[in-house]
Each structure stands twice: as structure tokens, then as C-alpha cells.
Amino acid sequence: DARVTQTPRDKVTEMGQEVTMRCQPILGHNTVFWYRQTMMQGLELLAYFRNRAPLDDSGMPKDRFSAEMPDATLATLKIQPSEPRDSAVYFCASGLVLGPESHNEQFFGPGTRLTVL
């Protein structure tokens, strides 16, 4: 049963510390998304990649957040320095997009619950 995996599942850190979240997309999927979910804002798109190239990171605070795909099996989201307002659940999702007519279904990982004190 193919699924997206994320590590760590929970992270508690202090303000100012660096946080790195990792995601392994479903094998064969060519698109990876990072979302953040809070009670107030709901699910927000932070960034996404297709074939490892960043397509849109306009939802991400550029000064402290960075997203990369070192290879096809690993996506990372880094926050440096972290702040209490970054506390949220961060989801990674992956999908297979083959062209303009692709159905664009996305499958989510279990998320990383981040608490910044």
C-alpha cells in the first residue's frame, strides 16, 4: 500500500531553533506539495515541486522557510529560525501529473505536528 511518509511526526522546539521536516513521496509521483494547517487559516499551500523543480513557493515566508528536493525520493522543508507563530501541522502530499488533462489527485502524508515554544 503506497503512501507518503513524513518525519518527524511530532516536533517541539524553542524559538530560534532550526527545524527540518522530511517527506518521502509515493514512488513514481512527480509532484510534491507542502501544506500548513492551523485552526485559524485551514490548509495553506506553502510550496510545490514538479520533477524536483520548484514551481510555486509564493505561500512560503521566504526569509525563514526553505523547501528543497535533493532527489526524487526526498523533499525537505526547513524553518530557520523558528517562531511560535510557525506552530502548526505541516503536511506533505504527492501526486502524478502527466499533462494538462491530468486529474491532479493528491495524497497526503501523516503530517508533522510542530510546536515552537
Next chain:
Amino acid sequence: RKEVEQDPGPFNVPEGATVAFNCTYSNSASQSFFWYRQDCRKEPKLLMSVYSSGNEDGRFTAQLNRASQYISLLIRDSKLSDSATYLCAAYTGRRALTFGSGTRLQVQP
């Protein structure tokens, strides 16, 4: 105005009832639509995809009304296990999903 809007609920219904949720979208160029189910402290899970006028899967029916720019989700014969938050999503011009804030359903015995 948000790109995708949902009534947050909660919808409290008895077991066996039929319940329907609506979701409106503002971008008329949106082509694909999805319903996800999210349980408390879990990830969203894809429930149904809607590409043309509608889709049916067992007790669940999704319909798309392009003229009025909304999609609906109908759940027949509600089960206790259907209790969850239902998220609507649409593909907008950025080629990524935009989610609504979700509708909470509580099915009661």
C-alpha cells in the same frame, strides 16, 4: 472572498440520515474538484474526485454545477464512522489545490 468556501457546520445528524454539503468556488477556470475526509489529528484522505458533472461511490455522491460554481457531497444512510471534517478542494490557475476550511459532520446514534 475566499477561492473555495464551505459552511463550517457542524452538521449534527442521526444515523441513517441523508446529509448534503455544498462548496462554492470563485475561479470559473477551475477544472478538477475533490472531496477529502479528515479525521481529528489525521491527514486529509481523498474521498472523491469530480471532473465532469458528478461521481458516485456507494453511499457518496458528488455533483458539480459549473453554472453556479459549486460542488456538493451527498451522504446517504449516514454511519457513525462518517463523523469527520469534509474538505472541498479545487484546482485553480496555479495548478495546485485550494482547499476550503472544511465542514464538520457529527453522526449521532
